[in-house]
Amino acid sequence: MSFPISKTYFLAGLHCPKRLWLSICRPEDASPMSLAAEQRIKQGRAIGVAARESFKNGILVDGTLKHCLEKSWELTMVGAGGGVECLFEPAFLYDDILVRCDVLRRLPSGNWEIIEVKSATKLKDEHIADLTLQHYVLEGLGLTVEKTSLMVVNPMARNWSVVRDRFCYQDVTAAVVRWRQQLPQKLDEFRNLLTESTAPQVPIGSHCDRPYRCPFKDTCWRNVPPISILDIPLLKQDKLQQLMESNIWNLEDIPADFSLTQKQRAFIDRMIEGKPRVDHDLLQRLLAQIQPHQPLYFFDVETHSGAIPRFAGLHPYERCTFQYSCHRLNPDGSLEHFEYLHMEDSDPRLPLLISLLHHIGDRGSVVVYSQSFEKGVLQQLAAAYPSYGNKINQIIDRLWDLQVVFKKAYFHPGFQGSYSLKKVLPVMVPHLSYSNLTIKSGDEAPLVWEALLECTVPDEQKQMAQQLREYCCLDTLGMVEIYRVLERELRGD
Ligand code: SF4
Incomplete structure (x- = not known):
């Protein structure tokens, strides 16, 4: 088999040779793309477009691949001073390797600089490999690449409308030159493995989920x-x-x-x-930490974040809380539910915070699941709205983490070695489960919220709002019911 490789395949091969083989020889074995993966691609494209504003007189090369290849070649052949200073998305094919550069800029010397734009905030090894492949192809075609650079999102950019603050720019030429030494060997390795009729033997492991879940995980892990x-x-x-x-x-x-x-x-x-085990003494001590502090609030939030901040005042990847659910369990056993879901395309944080401070009173423990997340969110709200800082800090001081019970005092084989609410809830409270919900995980909630904000069909918008409410509500109702099961366990009911 020839080696019709693109940057995507090359990077797949570096991640895992078997993934490269499967991508080319058995693409039908890949799982359908997840919402999160689609979102990453969408975000990557948006970042690429945002980066173009940093360059003057850039020409976007688009259209069919054949046209892009011809156009890119034609434009790069115009001599220095011939007017072509910068190209966006030019395509090049050499040695059966197809690459597209995010930005190709002509330097004063007349030579070229390849600039790769990433939605990450830090340089990663794979970025250097990516640039090295582009360098190899362009040099192979006879273009002189003098410099290779990387633009990553500036996590401290406070105002996205200030174009010069959006990205951190880094000259990585030396690293690319070093990587070039191993490139021929890598290409040979990949070409050879693609001549095989079976996939290479690669043990499964944590790399199958890092940095993202591999699309072939269902196949390899079956x-x-x-x-x-x-x-x-x-x-x-x-x-x-x-x-x-x-x-x-x-x-x-x-x-x-x-x-x-x-x-x-x-x-x-x-x-x-295979039997549940409960450390009753420890469980009693843990629950005693909150039982005197009534009422009990069971609280959960959903957040959104992105490389391009959706609202002014947020920096890239800063979490923006758009929804919460809160159940209040009163001393007489009655239960009330409060919630907030931001429905407008505007910064949700302040209206959400005001609602939250109204719903969570100034007494009573605040039960959460995996405290560090909610605590971090509340701390960010306190930093963004210092005039509410004292009130928010009072809530932080009253947080109590239900997950600790399952880490320390309550074991059940049905949790499958996990402490996550998604595993614990169906075992502790079998009639409550996420499997019937449209939104099944916290990763999906921000994507649905984004879709809701962009939706122009009122019925669809209502449906998405309902899905979000059901999901967040189940998190807090689930905690209430788990708490009740634990109380019954201690009473011996
Ligand atoms: S699931 Fe793991 S072993 Fe299989 S192709 Fe993906 S990364 Fe490689």
Whole structure:
């Protein structure tokens, strides 16, 4: 097979050779693209467009691929001083490798600078590899590339309308020159593996989810048991590798003399035993931390963030809270529900904060699940609206993390080694589950909110608002019901 590689395939190969092989030879095995992946692509494009405003007299090369290849070549052949200073998205093909540069700029010397634009905020190794491939193709075609640079989003940019503040610009020429030394070998490696009729053997592992979930994970992981060595907490990569190489996946098959920490061994023993275990003394002590502080508020928020801040005053990737749900469990056992969902395309933080301070009174514990998230969100609100700082800090002081119960005092094999609410809730409260909801995870909520803001059909907008409310409400109602189960457990009901 020839090597019809693009930057995307090349980077897939660097991530995992098997992923490259599957992408080209078995693309039908990939899972459908997730909403989050679609969003990342959309965001990457928007960042590319935003970056173009940093360059004067740029020409966008678009149209069919054939046209782009011809046009790019033609424009780069116009000599220095011939008017072409900067091209956006020019396409080049050399050695069966197709690349498109985000920006190609002519330097005063008449040579070229390739500029790669990323929605990340930091330089990553893969960015250098990406630029190296572009460098290889352009030089192969006879263009002199004098400089290679990277533009990443400036996380401190306070005002997105100030174009010069949007990006951090970095000359990475030296790193690209170094990477060039390994490029021929990498290309040979990839070309050779694509001549094989079967996928290369690559053990599965944490790389299948980093930096993002691999589209072939369902295929590669299909034989992994629901509870496996991959669930052992804090198991180091070399140990995992050792077990995988011995084809040991089930916890039962781990040799008794295999070196593990005490906690890991205890986890395995409990999972094999398959029975719930509750440390009643500890559970009692934990619940006693909040029981005297009534009423109990069960609280959850949803946030949105993006490389391009949606509203003035936010910096790139700053979390913007657009929704919360709050259940109040009163001392007499009655339950009330309060919520806020921002429905307008405007900064939701202040109206949400005012509503929140109205709903959460100045007494009573505030129960959350995985405290660091809600605490961080509240701290950001306090920083953005200092006049409300004292009131917000009072809420922060009253936060209590329900997840700690499941980390320390309550074990159930049905949690599958996870402490997440999505795993814990269906076991503790079987009649409540996320499986019937349209939105099933916190990652989807901001995408639906964004779609809601952009939607012009009132019925569809209402439907999305309903989906968001149901999702956030289930988080807090779920916490209430879990709390009630824990109380019954202590009473021995
Ligand atoms: S799931 Fe893992 S092993 Fe399989 S192709 Fe993807 S990264 Fe490679």
